[in-house]
Amino acid sequence: MTAAQATAPATAQAATRQATPRRTAWGVVRSVLYAVGLPLVLLAAWWVATADSESPFNPPLSEILATFGPTWFSGDSFADTRFVQDVLPSLGRLLVGYAIALVLGIGLGVLIGAVRPLRELAEPVLEFFRAIPPPVMVPVLMLFLGVGTSMRVFVIATGALWPILLNTVEGVRGLDPVLKDTARAFRFGRWGRVRRLMLPGASPQIVTGARQALSIAIILMVISEMFAARDGLGFSVVQFQRSFAVPEMWSGVIMLGLLGVLLSFVFRVATAAVLAWYHGYLRSQRGGA
Amino acid sequence: MLDVRALNKVYAGRGDPVEAIADLSFQVSDGELVCVVGPSGAGKTTLLRCLAGLLPATSGDVALAGEPVTGPPQGMAVVLQEYGRSLFPWMTVAQNVELPLKEKGVARGERSRLVGEALEAVGLADVGRSYPWQLSGGMQQRVAIARAAAYEPQVLLMDEPFAAVDAQTRFELEDLVRALWKGLGVTVVFVTHDIDEAIYLGERVLVLSARPTVLLEDVRVDLGAERDQLETRGAPEFARLRTHVYELVQQAKLGVRSLADARLTHAG
Amino acid sequence: MLDVRALNKVYAGRGDPVEAIADLSFQVSDGELVCVVGPSGAGKTTLLRCLAGLLPATSGDVALAGEPVTGPPQGMAVVLQEYGRSLFPWMTVAQNVELPLKEKGVARGERSRLVGEALEAVGLADVGRSYPWQLSGGMQQRVAIARAAAYEPQVLLMDEPFAAVDAQTRFELEDLVRALWKGLGVTVVFVTHDIDEAIYLGERVLVLSARPTVLLEDVRVDLGAERDQLETRGAPEFARLRTHVYELVQQAKLGVRSLADARLTHAG
Amino acid sequence: MSEGVAGVVEPAPPNAPGGYAARGRRPLAHRAVWLGTAGVVALLVVLQVVPSTGLVNPDYLPPTTEILAALADRVQTPEFWVALGDTLLTWVTGLAISVVAGVVLGVVIGMVPFLREATASTIEFLRPVPSVALIPIAVLLWGTGMQATLLLVVYASFWQVLVQVLAGVQDVDPVASDTARSYRFSVLARVRTLVWPTALPYVMTGLRLGAAVALILTVTGEMLIGTPGIGKLLAVARESGAVPSMYALVVVTGLLGVAVNLLARALEHRALFWHPSVRGEVAA
Amino acid sequence: ACSGGSSGEPEPGASGDGGLTPVTVGVIPIVDVAPIYLGVQEGFFEDEGLDVTLELAQGGAAIVPAVVSGEYQFGFSNVTSLLLGSQQGLPLKVVAPGNLTTGESGKDFAAVVALPDSGIGSAADLAGKTVAVNTLNNIGDTTVRKVVDDAGGDASAVEFVEMGFPDMPAAVESGQVDAAWILEPHLTRALQSGAEPVAWNFAETDPNLLIAAYFTSQQQVSEDPETVDAFTAALEQSLTYAEEHPDETRAVLDSYTEIDPAVKDAMVMPRFTAELDEAQLQLLADLGLEYGMFDEPVDVSALMP
């Protein structure tokens, strides 16, 4: 393709040609093994530890797993199952709230990180709100937002905001000064600085924050469904808990965990492109291969 | 015209304040090529950053075309000493070179022409699609040079831009800078450690004292407008200037702070 | 003895694989000082990192004293090309220099003596308590050199260690390396772009071709054990070697990949 | 030698004009206090005004003055201070456990590629499990004392720290890392001199995230489980419909959050003086 | 009522040296538990040889596991929750009644309220409306359903949402819900801010409806029956005393709640009695079965002492 490529002798190309497919095939197997290895071990440990548990709040894993299917996937039709009735609406609110948190967190984070007076002005107030427990906040929110979806989305968005915001702020503050100077010297416009310097430069940290926020969003989804709710995964879990349906409650916890794994997988795929340079950069200097 | 008057710069961060530049005054006319030499740690980079509007002076003024420089002025390009860190690692080489052009508002077609030419000129036509961290140090430095060249600035500030390249490439890049300078009529301030280079390139060479910096001598280089790596470097005047500047830097390093105190082996 | 055999290195990261080193074999005897030159992007840094055990070879072997190098071997010190990033910003200059000594297990008193001497030797005795980011580029580079010197290694690998310092300081540092080498009997591999420097310093100069790298010529430098900046550089043999190496690098840059193909203006 | 603490005045250079002093550090520190206070005051004013506009019924969201009056009553009761002490104790203990465990495990897992890959899916599974769902288990295992709440606190805040530390460990500069390797630093030395300082900014963020989460869970746990503390008072006030009194306690919680942040910032200023994020702001 | 011990002489043998047996009781900071506070204050428990610690928690999520695990010896919970737990196999035992409806429509401590202009005039109008209850599938929605049905409305058309009692007055006033089933003291708060009662679901379900009860665990009963008996005896005494001394009962609220004095004086107190009537438990169990809370009949006797 390029001139440099053309001069590379056959040996190198042959070496890589055979190395690449083998590595990817093995790579897939390997990552699957990695992904399921420890969970299997832990499940086995849980299984053994609770095999003959008498405690009503800590039922045998076998029982929990046995209730998992019926709890979430039984109904007259698929549309009638708890999965569709409860999990999907929750997921919808979760995604909307999370998306809002992303936009707000990154937007405010860049602003606050880049404009020091703004940070000084806003930080105490933000920290104040950050420390207030959602169970106390939600009733206040209900005054303004009612008890519908918007309130729940708001709870998710405001809770998931913080890790993104904080990480964006720190990422922007921690940008390499030489890069900042370069952008200044070439008189990047305000928007150019944001788009071409701050966002990509802080992206490793923003992604870290977004990862954190994802699990927090799930947790807040549950909390938001503890108030004035009629459906939802969190609502179901809380209902099970209140009616002492312990295996069902555990199956809900497992469902939450699975949701977390699924979302984080999607997240990883989605951010792979954004952070390709970063991983490439780190890898290229660690062993060069 | 670039006008530096009674420039003073003190770094007052952690620890004791460090006075990098004591008092500097000089002028660079439009379209002039001035080289700056001085011992390591003299304050050359500090000076360049003040000229670029990247660093506020502690006192004194820097003015470009009569306007005081408070931030990076229009139409200026800089090659920073920390070339490796001045490239955006999330962009390919070509994107790095193209970016300032985008910000400048150059049209797409023109942009890709400029990028292509600049990369070609620094000998990196074939790595446009690599990332900076996949390049050797010298190649990274050349990308930074290409970026500045493609920008077609009116003022070009370069801080030891050829430190990481081999001798042969260096010669070529020197000629590139001279061609650029002549072709576009750019005002160039060029910091270097290589005294030969300073004389070969510059119309004037500013010799700085050690920190806190004052101007030791403003050496005029009369080697004509047309220069050639073999001929110019072989000229007797070149040799004389070289010895002179070399001795000045040597004296500067020893702490001499004015031309009068310098003990030179020849008549200045 | 440092033994490099059929070394081959392909970077296979993002994008197309890049073959940096095609096939290199050479030896460096104990206590020898070998310089490496070659065009920018040739693979000098890659070679040095392979020697240092920082980068695994794609094929071929590197052995030190008979032992294959799989990780950084005992008693080795490296000065990396990216000197700025090789210093820890959270430590003062003195702490940076002292740290490897601590790790080596040198006693406190001895440590501070070594640190003091090394900083003195590179002309930075007075900035021990500053942080690296408060120093100029050349000063940072000298800190990295001081760190390696204080370590008193048996093998010293340096990658363009004087690129950022002024000519005068460069001469002093060159003499420092030679003194270190003679005093401690260190084996030194020294990468540089400055051909004069390579010849002045080295007992041999390895000239590399452009990427993918092969050895163009292993030039023996017969300038005696005692060298002097003025005398040695004035010697006719020095001038001859310099022209020769210079032409070789020039040819290498043009793509010549074996001595037989090189068109030199004189008999090799 | 002066440490990088805000407020240390640099000796002015002999010929310093006014412009120089204006960039000194003390005015900046002053400005931070001034602006921060302004922000809080603005918030209080908004909260004072909103209920009186009829947007909400002041019975349910009382104006600032009423909340502050209730707070003033509160702070005169010894019960409040005991509760505050309890909350602080639970919070600090939980946070300390999370931070220590998060940092130690984060560094170990982050530095060993095998562990990083092997634990990734499990971490993703466990992180989104809400602490509140664990309340019955916590009570069953640990009772209703501080320990049960601690379990919730640690479970929630541990992940915050861990994920940050993992990212921080990954962020080590390859050149610095090569330097450490080439001088054959032992694993411990590499952790101490390279990995830890690099991860420190991330740890600080983790600390700030974790501190808020820990505080939230402390108060929530106290509310729901009945562990002694501010949260328990809050629950009582809430169940009694004592609205201003409840908000007074909410304010106390928020203020604790602000206090942690101030503390974290001060710590950061000290520990991260070398980092571009901090040094960029103190240097001229 | 199985208390055979005569009050006055310390019974439990756990501490022979005349010391008191420590007992922890998990309660909720609401009006309903006033008698036990009063009893402790009056020394009834000390008389029975018990040193009672009252632990406040917000609800069953913490109290039930704490009693099951033995950390608390006793707890307070609404009857429906106990039925639910018992049905799920939790080893729970009721030891004494907690509180009862006053049985008077118009003067009970629980009601469904709505705004005057909401178009809801009676229980039957609740069909098709949103009604807030503190917990779904519990005593609130079942009894509301019952009164809606009794009034000729369609109970299945009522939409229930969950909300804490403290938040209900605001939600009703702002129209976020059409109506709310609400307990004292929040009922009085709601009425004071203009809401009107539309149904008295407790009183109208049954004039003697048992709302909540004190309970313990099966282990406690089998391992230390003396303490259980002593506790029951003291509690019965407290309940009777509370019913006979309404002013003192109202006054004791100050010791563990922060109810506004104006509200406190205006609100209706529940009825207290020492009589534990299995039929009342059965009633709630049947209602639960009827409205789909339970899949199969609950064995109420398993809960009974």
Ligand SMILES: Nc1ncnc2c1ncn2[C@@H]1O[C@H](COP(=O)(O)OP(=O)(O)OP(=O)(O)O)[C@@H](O)[C@H]1O
């Ligand atoms: N951020 C800073 N804080 C404190 N002192 C600084 C800072 N930056 C530079 N200095 C000091 O200012 C002096 C001049 O530095 P400068 O970088 O301008 O030197 P230079 O002439 O470019 O040197 P070199 O040729 O080595 O690059 C040095 O002594 C350096 O220690």
Ligand SMILES: Nc1ncnc2c1ncn2[C@@H]1O[C@H](COP(=O)(O)OP(=O)(O)OP(=O)(O)O)[C@@H](O)[C@H]1O
């Ligand atoms: N991480 C990497 N990934 C891909 N290619 C790389 C990587 N590092 C270096 N290369 C390529 O390998 C070749 C040799 O690089 P190296 O850094 O060894 O050159 P060098 O001789 O040190 O050059 P210089 O004198 O400019 O420092 C270059 O063409 C470069 O593009």
Ligand SMILES: [Mg+2]
């Ligand atoms: Mg410099």
Ligand SMILES: [Mg+2]
């Ligand atoms: Mg190199």
